[in-house]
Amino acid sequence: MTKTIRPLLAGNWKMNGTRASLDQIKAIGDGVKTPLSDKIDTLLCPPATLLYVATALCDDSPLAIGAQDCHQQVSGPHTGDISAEMIADCFGTHVIVGHSERRRNHAESDMLVRAKAHAAHEAGLTAIICLGETAYEHNSGQTLDVLKRELASSVPDDSTAESTVIAYEPVWAIGSGLIPTRENIEEAHGFIRSELVERFGNGGAGMRILYGGSVSGANARDLLDIPNVNGLLVGGQSLKAVDFLAIYAAFERQFA
Template sequence: MTPDVRPLVAGNWKMNGTRSSLDQIKAISEGVRNELSEKVETLLCPPATLIYVATAICTESPLMIGGQDCHPETHGAHTGDISAEMIADCFGTFVIVGHSERRSDHGESDSLVRSKAEAAHAADLTAIICIGETADERKNGQTLEVLKRQLVGSVPDGATAERTVIAYEPIWAIGTGVTPTVEDIAEAHAFMRRELTDRFGAEGKAMRILYGGSVNPSNAKQLMAVDNVDGALVGGASLKAEDFLAIYRVYEELTA
């Protein structure tokens, strides 16, 4: 954890969830209605088809709702895409950009990710900018080099701590059940903190850096206690209210 930085526990549902899943969103929204919500922010990013209904469910809850991606343009002939303004129009407040699955499946570059983050900021959304190395890059000792390149290329100039979150997701750990060692995570997050502080000063020092990659109720407490880990970007474990709330509640002890 970073002193004086409010952690964020975010769930990315990816291409999962239909109307039958709304009971899980309702259960999560009810589960964060406690005193812990003053210390920890919570966010769910369901598929775009559920954003509007999800925000309606959460009107009396601290649980926030966001999108999983956005187009860099505000509107136009971009069939199948969704703009940051559309997410905001559905009362979403965050959007994930640059997830490794977007980078690998759709060939998204750092410059495109940056333009999406800029679009998010223009729509008054908070951008969660994802970065992380592949298994080969890790094997070749290139982890920090990759993180530096992606931070430089993906994070817009003038980014603020209020509207920008960094999510470190080692690609080889996503959905595999395998996580880096605590020491590896600490090294990566400390490096990113230095890079952000050097570039953005006080804003970089206060910018939240999440860890993502096979986070679950069993390992969350250990991972979230690492220096400069300011929360989690949770994949599969966010689909079930019981699991997601268990990760959220590790902060009952960590923030005591």
């Protein structure tokens, strides 16, 4: 982990969570009230139905609350969608865009992801832009080609280190229990960093690059030791406070 970049630990609840889950959000919010919160940022992205209540529950916590997607338009006849402005109106601070499940299940293109990220920027939100290769692309040696294309097409020109986070999530590792080798992750994150620096200069040098894909308390420390891993994007292990806080504790060693 590049220690000059403030790390981010983010949790993506996906389509999980009801009002009965609010106690877990409150427990996570309380659990990150430690001295470590002065050194790293924490974020939870529950479903939109819990967004406003979650921000209220965590009002006195360093835990930020974000959303899992947004529409590219401010408003209009888009039944079932929410805009970046609506997220900000609920006191959300971040939004995930371009997750592989959105790209696959909703046929979202790189250009649509780019438009959503730009909408997030316009609303004052931090966009977490997800990138990653499928199993076929990985096995056929196309990983860096995929990352190059998605970085070029999905990341807006107005992106800065303050407004944008990149999340590398190899599609084949998400929820599978499979983890790329250290060499695979180091190569991917190093490539993403070089592409960001080439395009954005110092801004690209300061952008956070998260790793996501079957992250747990058991492997978090090893993942954080890899160069250019500036934090983690966690799926299923963020649903329960005990699991998320175990990953949070793994960051302690980085500042020992």
